[in-house]
Amino acid sequence: MDAVLFDMDGVIVDSEEFWHEIEDEIIFADVVAGTPPARDEITGMNYREIYDYLAAEYEVTVEKDEFIAIYQDAAEEIYTENVSVMPQFDALLDTLRDRGVTIAIVSSSPQSWIAMVRERFGLDPLDLVLSAEDIDGPGKPEPAVYEAAAEKLGLDPEDCVVVEDSTNGTQSAHRAGTYVVGYRTETNAETDLSAADTVVEGPTELRKELLAQTESAR
Known part of the structure; x- marks a missing residue:
């Protein structure tokens, strides 16, 4: 990936x-x-x-x-x-960057809300930050936002891993043709993530899955 x-x-x-x-x-x-x-x-x-x-x-x-x-x-x-940021998220981003992996945020939140999080937790640099409000099309659960993200990155959707925690989000990414990782926490313990290709629980399992999926990028 x-x-x-x-x-x-x-x-x-x-x-x-x-x-x-x-x-x-x-x-x-x-x-x-x-x-x-x-x-x-x-x-x-x-x-x-x-x-x-x-x-x-x-x-x-x-x-x-x-x-x-x-x-x-x-x-x-x-x-x-x-809010708090995902534990060890900065280390995960650093590892992905070291592997040459393209990193993006694709969110239903507007850019102004995303900017608050980026600034507060020092998430930059990112290769793409895309809000559902930036595209000419319906938001999640429709696939348009993830299709647009892949296009803007110059990639095929099937070469992208998406991390989502909601039913609408996993459905959107699945419909776009990406590889979908459902992210499970206490907050979404009962959420239907069946559209995901795999489901991980917490940041440790997520890191393991993303490093496995991006191994070839090293």
Whole structure:
């Protein structure tokens, strides 16, 4: 494999647990009338598309601008104060760089949120940082964002390893034709990652899998 494409939320940083609190306390409680959706229905999606999905499938009680503001107001605190980076992630990036592996972040979060994480945890240099908002096409679970990432890197999707933690994310990467590693933690212990080619638990297993997949790049 020539490249490793990391999802950000729930993989690089443990932000999903904080977004779940927002969703439980505000989105599902005050925005969606009646029975709320299962969390995995929206996890991994771009927050603007989450509104469109909820408005189509459920009864929502706020306009889209208000919904977007809820996420935007929460993002800076979550990414600059609350989240932690994956243990030994910097060492993993260094090893991949030493092997000549292309490294990218491919996320449903907007560039401004990704930038907070990059700056706070010193993730640069990266070969590509792509947000679902950067492409002219639907976000996860559709394959467009991963297809666009491979194209921008000048690679075939089958030469890319993707690390994802959500149902929507693994489905997106699978549909794009990449090799998908499902990343399992306590936060997503019950999440359906069946679209992944393999599932690893925690950073130690992830490192072992990624080094095995990129061995030929040495």
